[in-house]
Amino acid sequence: MLLALVWVPILFGLAALAVPSERLRPWLLPAAGAAQMALVGRVLAGFEVPPEAGGWIALDDVGRVVLATISLIFFFCSIYAVGYLGYRTERPNRLFCFVLPAFLGLMSLMVISHHLGLMWVAIESATLAAAPLLRFSRTPQSLEATWKYLLIGSVGIALALFGSFFLAYSALQAGLHTTLLFDDLMRQAPLLSKPWLHAAFVLLFVGYGTKMGLAPMHTWKPDAYGESPGLVGALLAGGLTNCAFLAIVRFHQIMVAAGEGPFARRILVVMGLVSMGLAGVFVVRQRDYKRMLAYSSVEHMGILVLGLGLGGAATFAAVYHMVNNALAKTVTFLAAGNLHRAFGSKRTDKVTGAVRHAPVSGWAFLIGFLAITGAPPFGPFQSMFAMLTAALGTGRYLVGALFVIFLTVVYMGMGAAVFGVCFGEPPADAPKSFREGALTAAPIVACLALVLGLGVWLPGPLEALLHNAAAFIEGGR
Numbered sequence: 001m002l003l004a005l006v007w008v009p010i011l012f013g014l015a016a017l018a019v020p021s022e023r024l025r026p027w028l029l030p031a032a033g034a035a036q037m038a039l040v041g042r043v044l045a046g047f048e049v050p051p052e053a054g055g056w057i058a059l060d061d062v063g064r065v066v067l068a069t070i071s072l073i074f075f076f077c078s079i080y081a082v083g084y085l086g087y088r089t090e091r092p093n094r095l096f097c098f099v100l101p102a103f104l105g106l107m108s109l110m111v112i113s114h115h116l117g118l119m120w121v122a123i124e125s126a127t128l129a130a131a132p133l134l135r136f137s138r139t140p141q142s143l144e145a146t147w148k149y150l151l152i153g154s155v156g157i158a159l160a161l162f163g164s165f166f167l168a169y170s171a172l173q174a175g176l177h178t179t180l181l182f183d184d185l186m187r188q189a190p191l192l193s194k195p196w197l198h199a200a201f202v203l204l205f206v207g208y209g210t211k212m213g214l215a216p217m218h219t220w221k222p223d224a225y226g227e228s229p230g231l232v233g234a235l236l237a238g239g240l241t242n243c244a245f246l247a248i249v250r251f252h253q254i255m256v257a258a259g260e261g262p263f264a265r266r267i268l269v270v271m272g273l274v275s276m277g278l279a280g281v282f283v284v285r286q287r288d289y290k291r292m293l294a295y296s297s298v299e300h301m302g303i304l305v306l307g308l309g310l311g312g313a314a315t316f317a318a319v320y321h322m323v324n325n326a327l328a329k330t331v332t333f334l335a336a337g338n339l340h341r342a343f344g345s346k347r348t349d350k351v352t353g354a355v356r357h358a359p360v361s362g363w364a365f366l367i368g369f370l371a372i373t374g375a376p377p378f379g380p381f382q383s384m385f386a387m388l389t390a391a392l393g394t395g396r397y398l399v400g401a402l403f404v405i406f407l408t409v410v411y412m413g414m415g416a417a418v419f420g421v422c423f424g425e426p427p428a429d430a431p432k433s434f435r436e437g438a439l440t441a442a443p444i445v446a447c448l449a450l451v452l453g454l455g456v457w458l459p460g461p462l463e464a465l466l467h468n469a470a471a472f473i474e475g476g477r
Helices: 004-018 025-044 061-087 094-112 116-134 140-173 182-191 194-212 221-227 230-257 261-283 289-310 313-343 359-372 379-393 397-422 438-456 460-475
Strands: none
Touching (some): 004 025, 004 094, 025 061, 025 094, 061 094, 061 230, 061 313, 061 438, 061 460, 094 116, 094 230, 116 140, 116 230, 140 194, 140 230, 182 230, 194 230, 194 261, 221 230, 230 261, 230 289, 230 460, 261 397, 289 313, 289 379, 289 397, 313 359, 313 379, 313 438, 359 379, 359 397, 379 397, 379 438
């Protein structure tokens, strides 16, 4: 059951290589997304899912949330991809249609990996798989973005590898049997060598924080998100970054089990606030709306680690926000991709009147901006308000004040750009050939409805899933 989450999407990717028709091949993508959703639904429906491969493969409560999130946004993006590739007939899509479901399979492998070495291999493989997706447009800018993504990501993953070695060595220094199995490390945690454990956590946090795009390790993100297709940006912002966050959650759990929770939490809180603050600085006066969304992602990755660092009720808020952010980012990135094609530009000084020239995408981009910046009644407002309440409820008034200030700065910086893009008169030279089709509009509308729905009503099963994930993070079992 669990390994099927990996090989089923990869098989669809291999099938795409064999299909000769450029027109029919993209339809394998939503088929792969639907198959993955069916598997995930079976897992979440309460069926017994025992560990596999000697405990190397397992699905815990927090993994269920991440797996469901990445599978859902992939399904939306896969439908969008059919329409997108229909517009991009000048580019061959065989490699794209192979890599996209393989990317999903590798992210799923990362989620279900309970061996930290296998987890490292999975996230590095997913990183490499995403490179051809970034390079799809074959422009000099996309080539530069791909190389920057690979080089900076390689440095980060190398540091994570060293951190994994240090973690294993902390057991050896304590006279224990060395292991990288998560469950064994949780049991051994109180006995691990504390200096080596501290060094391991720092290296692992920096390494996987680079994958998340936390500041100041975020420098690959604006180029990668800015030059890749909108659906790829959505999968990176709501998929790969959540996988990296899950890795940090795992190491945080080990630190808490070892009695070193305060050490880890201080780092998480500080780096969360740094990411939010630096994102605000770069969002202000940003003239490329896709790069602006990249800096918004830096901000929200900071929010996730801040909630993890605050602990308690903020942990639930962080898990809730992980879902909300992924859905809202999918809306904004897909809408931004449509606007890029509708106007032929990503520059805010060249794109105006979007709600008139491309009504569905223009309004979705505007509403998505309101959602992602925490306006009520959308889901991100609920999760961010819960995090603020948790901070103030535990007496972290400075953290709460900085949290509100940074959110306000980002809202004002993004608002100036988004309102300029959406309103006004469309430029006279805006392309007239672009038409919003059902395949490129329906996934955006459906995802936007979910973002709104999660702000108005949190279904009981989903609420239980989120609470179970938060309890697992806090309790470690």
